[in-house]
């Protein structure tokens with residue numbers, strides 16, 4: 001496991017990995033990533049998620065086919081990733097559901113995003129790379145993994161050892177453009 005001087009260093013090290021080594025990933029490492037996701041917060045503690053770990057090569061390759069968009073030439077890299085974690089949205093509890101109705105905020109989507117980043121940051125600690133994928137063929141993924149029709153896959157996260165140790169500079173808006181104090 002890597003140890004980072006600070007949390008911010010870990011955040012700076014996380015990046016979307018789109019080039020993976022063929023090395024398999026140890027189960028304990030995946031378990032710790034899932035544990036980080038399991039412990040993440042959610043509105044009304046609803047925990048509206050299920051994580052399907054796909055590591056069997058034949059299923060993984062079919063899943064990668066369901067992610068790859070030939071037309072836009074997107075997400076071809078997922079074929080290389082030794083592990084895919086498919087995040088299924090589950091029913092939230094009643095309080096979260098009422099909150100969503102009253103406030104018009106889709107809490108389960110926020111919850112899943114937060115859980116996903118917990119998972120990805122634990123992966124950094126484990127020396128693993130990840131990529132959060134939001135562009136895939138919903139129907140094909142569900143059919144392949146026998147996910148019930150009334151559920152939705154919100155994200156897929158690829159996990160594996162990065163092929164290179166290079167950390168790319170982050171392209172982000174300047175702080176002055178995204179932060180204000182005391183008024184908009």
Ligand SMILES: Cc1cc2nc3c(=O)[nH]c(=O)nc-3n(C[C@H](O)[C@H](O)[C@H](O)COP(=O)(O)O)c2cc1C
Pocket residue numbers: 014015016017018075131132133134135136170
């Ligand atoms: C909700 C979400 C969906 C994303 N979907 C994809 C995707 O389908 N394919 C992809 O290559 N990257 C995807 N990304 C990764 C983003 O492109 C990436 O996080 C962003 O460009 C910043 O780069 P970094 O992660 O390397 O810091 C997604 C990220 C998020 C948070």
